[in-house]
Amino acid sequence: MLLSWADCARLPTEVVSAAAGADFEALVRVAIADAIRDLPDTTAWLRSPDIHLDWLDALLFAEGDLQVTVEQMAYDGDPHLVASRARLKKVRRALDRARSLAGQYRHQARRTRDAHDHHDAVHVAQRWLRHHFADEADQIRDELCRRAGLPFHAPDRPTTVDGLHAIELAAEQSTPALPPDHPAAVLLVAAREPFLAIVEADIRQQKSRNQALRHPLVLRRWRQALEALLDDCQPRAHAASPRRLGALEVDLRTLEPDRARRVLRSRRFFTAALQRLAEFEQVVRRLHLEAEQHDHERQRPWAEIESKTRAELARRRRDEHAFLLRSLHPYGVEFASPRLDPRWCDDTNRWAAVRRQALTALAEGTWTTAVPSSRPAGAAQDDADTARRNAYLRRQVLAGTLTPRQAQSFRERDNRRRRAKEPTLGDENGQIRCHWEV
Structure with a gap:
């Protein structure tokens, strides 16, 4: 089915998507029509996880083909040159959005894969406990490997050039x-x-x-x-x-x-x-x-053994594990929440300071009397404001009003503004307190 730009605006999205999915030239026309017109349903379809790379591919072709077409029209003295230049400019803007969105999807996929327990307070406490009691944990792991009939260590990852x-x-x-x-x-x-x-x-x-x-x-x-x-x-x-x-x-x-x-x-x-x-x-x-x-x-088999090792060590060291969980209470999405706030644990330097303070208390034996920091006043309102702001930015990106890069820039500026009004990481007693940011 050969689609015109008018067809892209007139036909239902189901018909347009079926035609574009079966023919690359039709997909290119749909991508150009989306770039130069306001087609909300088509826009949402092109930006979906399953289609966005095809959309990017079509825009790459359209951008190059339109540029050469504009150059040929200038050579031929075509009267439609000005309109074609305006169309090329809009396609390039859409291409920037498509590239940003592809990067955003890659980042989300990587974080989904790597952060399965990174924001879970129980798993974080177990990892810290395993680090502190490494020798005891190794003995538990070796015993579990013997029972499972596995070598003590996972096979080395192959060395790759690129x-x-x-x-x-x-x-x-x-x-x-x-x-x-x-x-x-x-x-x-x-x-x-x-x-x-x-x-x-x-x-x-x-x-x-x-x-x-x-x-x-x-x-x-x-x-x-x-x-x-x-x-x-x-x-x-x-x-x-x-x-x-x-x-x-x-x-x-x-x-x-x-x-x-x-x-x-x-x-x-x-x-x-x-x-x-x-x-x-x-x-x-x-x-x-x-x-x-x-x-x-x-x-995977050794990863499962490691998970069982941490769980068994937490059972044997129940009191120390409970202390580490208490030390993580101020850093949940809500106080004492099992899910940690990404704004803390994704900040490498500040999270390292939190970890170092907890492990130092274990090493020095002061953990039995340590009191976790409290959640600062106003944090709940700040979280609600942040949620509303992020929802608004997501709507703007999906609507094409903002690119993902522009939305991220807005978040960063807002973060700096909020940090300027908040207390520093350590208070006068040397305790670490929350420094809530987006």
């Missing part, structure tokens, strides 16, 4: 060897010139992309070929650098017509190759996360 090497190792360990007739295996043994021709054909074809190039074992060679093609095309396209098109510095009207058309074709190819290089980076990020997940699965 992110691509980690992806290649994970692919070799998790999947059987490729048969000789597999498309990826054929690409791996192809000579340089035929391989470059395959990559060039993939660049020129937007609708049906060569999935064998996206295979984990072919990624390194794909990147090398893309970089070689960009290096070769740069002087012919009059690009600013091998990795950036930039503005066209040469006046096409001073060139022979055939040469001017060749320059425009080279610039169009250059932008498509840059789009493929950006797609390569997205594929690498996704596969790198999968490689990390594969490594976590290999380490």
Whole structure:
């Protein structure tokens, strides 16, 4: 289904999304229509977790294609040049939002994976307890490993040269060897010139992309070929650098017509190759996360043993564990809450001071008489204000009024304003008190 910009505004989102999901050119038109018009339902769909990378890919293509189109219109004296320049400017703004949103999704995925117990007071107290009573904990762990029939230590993580090497190792360990007739295996043994021709054909074809190039074992060679093609095309396209098109510095009207058309074709190819290089980076990020997940699965039996070790140590050292929990009470989302406030435990320096004070009390034997700090007055109102502010900023980002980067900048400025009105980390008695911030 060939969509026009008017169709994107007129048709239901279900019809538009179905057409865009089946055809890349339709997706590009939807992305451009969303950039230049107010389409709330389409905007929400494009920014969803499952679609946002396709949206980014379409905008990368649209931005490069529109730039070269504007340059060609200027050369031809097209009367629609001003409107096309305005459209290109809006597409570039949408591309900035798409890049910011992709980074935000990556950050959320990483924090979701890594912070499963980072904000849990019980798990934090158990980790601190395990650190203080390391020898006793090691004995418990060794006994649990013997019962489970596991070696005392988890297998070492493989040494990798770079992110691509980690992806290649994970692919070799998790999947059987490729048969000789597999498309990826054929690409791996192809000579340089035929391989470059395959990559060039993939660049020129937007609708049906060569999935064998996206295979984990072919990624390194794909990147090398893309970089070689960009290096070769740069002087012919009059690009600013091998990795950036930039503005066209040469006046096409001073060139022979055939040469001017060749320059425009080279610039169009250059932008498509840059789009493929950006797609390569997205594929690498996704596969790198999968490689990390594969490594976590290999380490899972020992991680479970470690969790049981901490729980058993907490049972044996019940009083010390209770003290550590009490020391964490002021730093919950509410006083004595089992969930810790990320505004504290995500601040490395300040959280290290909290940890050091608690472990020092254990080491010096003063923990039996230590009194935890109290939650400062006004913190509940501050938390409510923060929640309202964050909800407002999320709505603005989803509506496209603010980019995620602008919302983060607003939070940081508000944080500095609040910190300027609050007490310092230590009071006159040397006790650590909450320093509530967003």
